[in-house]
Amino acid sequence: MKALALVFALLVPSMASAQFTYRPAGELVPGSGRGRADATVYAPGIRFPIEAAPAYLNSQVWGVGGYAGRPGSECDAANRSFPWHDNYCESRSWGMPMCPSGVGHQGQDIRAATCDDRTHYAVATVNGTITQIGSYSVYLTGDDGRRYDYLHLRDVAVRVGSRVARGARIGRVSNNFGSSSTTKHLHFNIRMTVGGYGSVYAPTYMSLVRSYEALLGVSSCTPHCEGSVIVGADCGRGNCAAYGATCTTDTLGTRCVYAACPARGTADVCLDADTSAHCVEGLPASTGECGAFAAYCSTAGRSATDARCVSAFCVASPEEPPVAHDGCWIEGGQLAHCDAQGSISLERCPAGQACTTIADTTSEGAHCAPAVCPPTGDVTQCIDGRYIARCFGGSVVSAGDCGAFAAYCSTVSTAGAVEPRCVSAFCVASADIAPSERETCLPDGTIAHCTAEGGLTDGMECPAGTVCVLGEGSARCETPAADAGSATMDGGGAGATDGGGALGADAAFGDAGGSARPLTGGCTCRVAAGRGAPGPGPGLWLGLLVACAFSRRVRRRVG
Amino acid sequence: MSPFVRPGLVLFLVSGCVSGEAAAPPASAPLIGPSHLAQTLSAAGRAAVDRAPVTPLFFGTARSCAEAVFSAGTHFYAVSMRREGHTLLVHGVDQVHSAAPDEGAADQAQEIGAAEGRVSVRGRPATVLVNEGIRSVAWEEDGGFFSLEVECERPFEDVRCTEDSYLLGEAAALVSLRGAR
Known part of the structure; x- marks a missing residue:
C-alpha cells in the first residue's frame, strides 16, 4: 500500500504537469471584470504557496457555487480544472490603484488539489518572518520587504515574529473568514512597493504561474505573448523586441512578427534606407542590399509592401518618388537615363561632346553638348562668360x-x-x-x-x-x-x-x-x-x- | 492567582496595549508619550526597533508595547498587536521592489491612478485599500513606504473594519520609537 501511495505521489505531479495550462495574465473568468494584462513577475523565484500540486487558480466568486457563479457545489470538478484564470482585479468595490478600473480584487484565489477542508498545506513562499496573524490572515514578510498574505487558513502552524524557511508549512487551506466563512481556498496576495504606486497589492498571477512551473519541475506552457516576450510550448522565453519584432498570436499561432513585415502573406518592404526584405508570414525570408548598388530601398509613391531599390542617382532621398528624367553621370561625361522605377542606364555622348545640364534650344534637361569641362575632376568654372558651372567627371552636373x-x-x-x-x-x-x-x-x-x-x-x-x-x-x-x-x-x-x-x-x-x-x-x-x-x-x-x-x-x- | 491581585487588575495587565472599547473613537494624540512606550519594550522589541531600516512607528493609542510583536529585517520593519476583536499591523519598507510598470504594455494606463481611496495621513497623501475586509492605509514617510492595517474578527460588522475613521485615527496617532528611551 505504501508503495502504491509512493507511486501515486510521484504520478500526481507529472499528471498535473501534463494537464497544466493557463490563460494569459489579465484574462479573467468571462464576466468577472477587467483584469490587468501585466505579465510582469512581481515576485520572481517564490515557492508556490500550496505544498503539493495540483492546485487551481481561478475565481471563488465566479466559480461554480460561488456568490456570482453557476449554482452548484464549490466541490464541482469545474473548480479544479485547467486552464488557470487570473482573478487579480476581478470586480470588487475596493480601491485598487493598479487595476484598470481603480477597484478590484487584491490577490489570487487558489484552490487546492481536492475540496477537502483543512487538508492541504499552505507553505512559505520565501525565507522570512511572520509579521501578522489575524483572525483569518497570516502575513509572511521576506527579507527584501515583500509581503505574502495567506488568507482563510486554519490550523496555523506559525507565530508572529517567528522565522520560517521557504516551503515551511504555515497552515491549512480552509474557509475561515473570521466570524464568517467562504469557500475553501487560499486567497494569496503580494504586497510590495511598486514605482509610481507605493505600497500596493501587486499583480500575483504570473509569479504564481512561474512558481507552479517550478513546483512541477516541468515546463508546460500554452504558447502566448507576454508583452513582447514570446513563451513557447516548452516554456522557453524569448524577447521578440530584441530582434525588432513584436509578439503576436493569431491563426498561425504565437510567434514573433517582424515590425516591418505584415503579420500575414508576402510583401516586399524596406528594413531601412539601404535594405529591402521579402516578408513571408511576418518574417523576412530574404533581404536585399540596395546600398551595395548605390541605391535606396524605397516605397515612395507606392504601397509600403511593394518596396524596390531606387538608384541614389535618380532620387535625392528614399522618400522621393522616382520620375523619368536624364542627368549627367559622374564619370566619362556620360548621359544617365533614370526611368520611372528609379533604374538607371548610361549613354556615352558622341566624340567631342559630354553631358551638360545647361539648357539649350534642344533640351531643357541633361543632354550631350560640346565638351566644356576637363575630362576628370571636380571643378567650378565659368562657361561662356555667363554660367557658373560645376564640372564633375567631364560633365556639367550643375x-x-x-x-x-x-x-x-x-x-x-x-x-x-x-x-x-x-x-x-x-x-x-x-x-x-x-x-x-x-x-x-x-x-x-x-x-x-x-x-x-x-x-x-x-x-x-x-x-x-x-x-x-x-x-x-x-x-x-x-x-x-x-x-x-x-x-x-x-x-x-x-x-x-x-x-x-x-x-x-x-x-x-x-x-x-x-x-x-x-x-x-x-x-x-x-x-x-x-x-x-x-x-x-x-x-x-x-x-x-x-x-x-x-x-x-x-x-x-x-x- | 494571588489572592492579593484583584480580577480587574488582572484584566488590565493582560490587555496590555488594549486601547479601550472597540467602538471608542481613536485618539488623535498619543495617550502616553513615546519615551514611556519605549520603556515597555521587550529586549526583542528593542532590538527590532534598533534594527528598523525605516522609522519604527508604533501605535500611539497603546498604553504599552509589551504585547506587541516587533520584527525587522534588512529592508522592513513591522509591529503587530492584537486588540479586542481585531489586530493592528504597521509594516514599513525601505525600498521600491519593482520599477514603475510599463502601463502601455499592460494596456491599463488610462484609468491608472483612480481617485478611489485617496486620503491624507500624517500630512501626506495616502491610499486606503481594503482586502477581504482587511482595511489598510499606505503612505510614504521619511523615505519609508508604510502601511497600517486593521483586521477584525467580524470583518463585515465591526465599524473599525467597515469604515475608515478608526484606521485613519490610528495612523494619525502613530509615534516613532526611535531614540525614545
Whole structure:
C-alpha cells in the first residue's frame, strides 16, 4: 500500500504537469471584470504557496457555487480544472490603484488539489518572518520587504515574529473568514512597493504561474505573448523586441512578427534606407542590399509592401518618388537615363561632346553638348562668360545662370584671378573686366553702388531736378544741362559707358529681359542640375547670392 | 492567582496595549508619550526597533508595547498587536521592489491612478485599500513606504473594519520609537 501511495505521489505531479495550462495574465473568468494584462513577475523565484500540486487558480466568486457563479457545489470538478484564470482585479468595490478600473480584487484565489477542508498545506513562499496573524490572515514578510498574505487558513502552524524557511508549512487551506466563512481556498496576495504606486497589492498571477512551473519541475506552457516576450510550448522565453519584432498570436499561432513585415502573406518592404526584405508570414525570408548598388530601398509613391531599390542617382532621398528624367553621370561625361522605377542606364555622348545640364534650344534637361569641362575632376568654372558651372567627371552636373540676373560669370578682379562668381553687368562691360568700387547709373534713372566684387547695393533715386550721369569712372546725380538731354540714361550698351563699363546687360545676354528690368523685381535663384548629381559648389552659391542681392536691392530716395 | 491581585487588575495587565472599547473613537494624540512606550519594550522589541531600516512607528493609542510583536529585517520593519476583536499591523519598507510598470504594455494606463481611496495621513497623501475586509492605509514617510492595517474578527460588522475613521485615527496617532528611551 505504501508503495502504491509512493507511486501515486510521484504520478500526481507529472499528471498535473501534463494537464497544466493557463490563460494569459489579465484574462479573467468571462464576466468577472477587467483584469490587468501585466505579465510582469512581481515576485520572481517564490515557492508556490500550496505544498503539493495540483492546485487551481481561478475565481471563488465566479466559480461554480460561488456568490456570482453557476449554482452548484464549490466541490464541482469545474473548480479544479485547467486552464488557470487570473482573478487579480476581478470586480470588487475596493480601491485598487493598479487595476484598470481603480477597484478590484487584491490577490489570487487558489484552490487546492481536492475540496477537502483543512487538508492541504499552505507553505512559505520565501525565507522570512511572520509579521501578522489575524483572525483569518497570516502575513509572511521576506527579507527584501515583500509581503505574502495567506488568507482563510486554519490550523496555523506559525507565530508572529517567528522565522520560517521557504516551503515551511504555515497552515491549512480552509474557509475561515473570521466570524464568517467562504469557500475553501487560499486567497494569496503580494504586497510590495511598486514605482509610481507605493505600497500596493501587486499583480500575483504570473509569479504564481512561474512558481507552479517550478513546483512541477516541468515546463508546460500554452504558447502566448507576454508583452513582447514570446513563451513557447516548452516554456522557453524569448524577447521578440530584441530582434525588432513584436509578439503576436493569431491563426498561425504565437510567434514573433517582424515590425516591418505584415503579420500575414508576402510583401516586399524596406528594413531601412539601404535594405529591402521579402516578408513571408511576418518574417523576412530574404533581404536585399540596395546600398551595395548605390541605391535606396524605397516605397515612395507606392504601397509600403511593394518596396524596390531606387538608384541614389535618380532620387535625392528614399522618400522621393522616382520620375523619368536624364542627368549627367559622374564619370566619362556620360548621359544617365533614370526611368520611372528609379533604374538607371548610361549613354556615352558622341566624340567631342559630354553631358551638360545647361539648357539649350534642344533640351531643357541633361543632354550631350560640346565638351566644356576637363575630362576628370571636380571643378567650378565659368562657361561662356555667363554660367557658373560645376564640372564633375567631364560633365556639367550643375550650373547657375548669372545671365538670368543681368550678370556675367567672372573670374577676374583687381587683385587677380578669383573663384567664379556673378558680376553685375551694370558694373562691368564684359566678363573679363575686373569690377571696382564705383557708382553707376541704372536704366530706371536711379544711381547704384558697385562693390569691389561686382555686386550692386543700394539703388537710389536722384534728388528732384537731377539725373544720374556717368562721369569719369563713376556716376553722380547732376542737374542736366539744357542741351544734355538724358543721354546718360539710354542704357545704350558698351558705347555709352565709360572705361569701367556699365549698362551692358542686354547687350551681353539677350534673354536677360533688358538691362534694368531684371533688376527691379524679385529674383529666383535657379540652378540647373540633375537629380542626385553633385550639387552646386559654394562658389557658385556665393555668386548667385550676389546676383540676388542686387536684384532685390532696396530703393530709397537720396535725402 | 494571588489572592492579593484583584480580577480587574488582572484584566488590565493582560490587555496590555488594549486601547479601550472597540467602538471608542481613536485618539488623535498619543495617550502616553513615546519615551514611556519605549520603556515597555521587550529586549526583542528593542532590538527590532534598533534594527528598523525605516522609522519604527508604533501605535500611539497603546498604553504599552509589551504585547506587541516587533520584527525587522534588512529592508522592513513591522509591529503587530492584537486588540479586542481585531489586530493592528504597521509594516514599513525601505525600498521600491519593482520599477514603475510599463502601463502601455499592460494596456491599463488610462484609468491608472483612480481617485478611489485617496486620503491624507500624517500630512501626506495616502491610499486606503481594503482586502477581504482587511482595511489598510499606505503612505510614504521619511523615505519609508508604510502601511497600517486593521483586521477584525467580524470583518463585515465591526465599524473599525467597515469604515475608515478608526484606521485613519490610528495612523494619525502613530509615534516613532526611535531614540525614545
